[in-house]
Amino acid sequence: MEYIATKKVAGGKLLRVKCDVEGGVLSNVSLTGDFFMHPEEGVSELENALNGMSNETPVREFVSKLNDLIHERGFELIGFSASNIAETLVEAIRGGKDSWGSGGVASGEAGKDDTSSGLDELVRSAISGK
Amino acid sequence: MALSDISWRVIELETHDAFMNMALDEACCESVASGVSKATIRFYRWNPSAVSIGYFQSLDDEINIEACVAGGVDVIRRRTGGGAVYHDFDGEITYSVMVPEKDFCSTDGVRLGITESYHEICGWIINGLKLVGIDAEFKPINDVIVSSSGKKISGNAQTRRGGVILQHGTILLTVDVKKMFSLLKVGKEKIADKMIAAVEERVTSVAQVRPEVTREEVYSALMSAFTSGKTFEVGTWTTEESARAEELVQERYRTKEWNEMR
Numbered sequence: 001m002e003y004i005a006t007k008k009v010a011g012g013k014l015l016r017v018k019c020d021v022e023g024g025v026l027s028n029v030s031l032t033g034d035f036f037m038h039p040e041e042g043v044s045e046l047e048n049a050l051n052g053m054s055n056e057t058p059v060r061e062f063v064s065k066l067n068d069l070i071h072e073r074g075f076e077l078i079g080f081s082a083s084n085i086a087e088t089l090v091e092a093i094r095g096g097k098d099s100w101g102s103g104g105v106a107s108g109e110a111g112k113d114d115t116s117s118g119l120d121e122l123v124r125s126a127i128s129g130k
Numbered sequence: 131m132a133l134s135d136i137s138w139r140v141i142e143l144e145t146h147d148a149f150m151n152m153a154l155d156e157a158c159c160e161s162v163a164s165g166v167s168k169a170t171i172r173f174y175r176w177n178p179s180a181v182s183i184g185y186f187q188s189l190d191d192e193i194n195i196e197a198c199v200a201g202g203v204d205v206i207r208r209r210t211g212g213g214a215v216y217h218d219f220d221g222e223i224t225y226s227v228m229v230p231e232k233d234f235c236s237t238d239g240v241r242l243g244i245t246e247s248y249h250e251i252c253g254w255i256i257n258g259l260k261l262v263g264i265d266a267e268f269k270p271i272n273d274v275i276v277s278s279s280g281k282k283i284s285g286n287a288q289t290r291r292g293g294v295i296l297q298h299g300t301i302l303l304t305v306d307v308k309k310m311f312s313l314l315k316v317g318k319e320k321i322a323d324k325m326i327a328a329v330e331e332r333v334t335s336v337a338q339v340r341p342e343v344t345r346e347e348v349y350s351a352l353m354s355a356f357t358s359g360k361t362f363e364v365g366t367w368t369t370e371e372s373a374r375a376e377e378l379v380q381e382r383y384r385t386k387e388w389n390e391m392r
Contacts, residue, residue, distance in 0.1 A: 040211065076244065
């Protein structure tokens with residue numbers, strides 16, 4: 001079963017987190033969206049860091065795991081942050097299967113910001129009726 | 131070295147397909163990185179029209195492949211992040227800037243960070259638009275908006291690799307939101323009108339602001355703004371760059387492994 005949530009980061013970009021959960025363990029974590037990250041290949045390392053973690057992990061532990069890696073590897077995230085990833089991931093796990101991730105879009109920050117940076121977010125905000 | 135000390139090569143407006151366009155950017159970055167080629171500014175169009183998606187986007191989530199195939203529209207993943215863009219052959223002018231990070235410095239020799247370099251290069255676009263009578267401004271992270279309406283007229287994306295900054299972006303000459311939406315996965319019919327309206331509210335084009343301005347005038351304004359105050363010569367691709375680009379088309383940009391990577 002695939003878990004999905006989508007978040008439009010206030011003042012930032014659109015982030016979609018997908019993952020599978022088997023026996024309480026995260027696998028196939030995928031981070032997609034119209035954000036920027038340097039170097040780009042680093043996104044696989046972020047995804048891999050989350051694979052194998054428990055689905056009961058508190059948000060702050062996801063955040064610190066991601067931030068440690070970001071710091072250690074000198075990754076630069078633009079338009080989203082470790083906290084955004086962690087919050088969206090937790091939303092996905094708690095929210096269950098939802099192909100459009102509307103559970104995620106309905107989160108507090110969605111649609112509040114008027115930064116017109118990607119078509120992606122416009123589409124998503126129109127869908128969520130914001 | 132400061133920005134003003136850089137000696138540039140300028141490649142005048144040319145037309146390629148999506149795969150060659152993105153391959154030329156990469157081949158050029160490599161030759162700039164190895165010191166063989168000068169920092170380069172290029173302008174180009176896309177034929178056939180194409181949809182490009184950002185490095186981190188899911189092809190399957192974003193693109194209506196059947197509609198693209200049916201419409202003869204190429205689909206390609208960029209090396210840069212950012213969102214999905216429809217590159218209409220007639221609807222835009224695209225540029226790329228490839229410059230060593232160590233040279234892209236402020237007058238006091240400090241390297242420009244990512245935001246600063248977006249700001250710098252988007253400033254050239256803004257100066258170009260001003261020459262055709264459009265007042266525009268930089269909107270972080272990576273947009274240029276028309277000052278009077280706040281609507282986006284240019285989107286830009288950047289990557290850094292091997293010590294070279296690549297920034298490419300598009301200046302919209304016309305916008306056909308309906309066409310754009312037909313190529314993207316936008317879900318159910320009933321919400322399509324609402325979405326078209328939402329995008330039309332936030333995106334504009336030269337044609338909407340200054341309908342009397344021609345493509346040639348926009349191009350010449352951009353050329354003049356991008357080269358203003360710079361040491362430059364109009365050049366061509368080296369034989370090695372062209373050969374390397376052909377290779378990258380086959381090895382990367384036309385492959386499923388690359389385009390369907392996420």
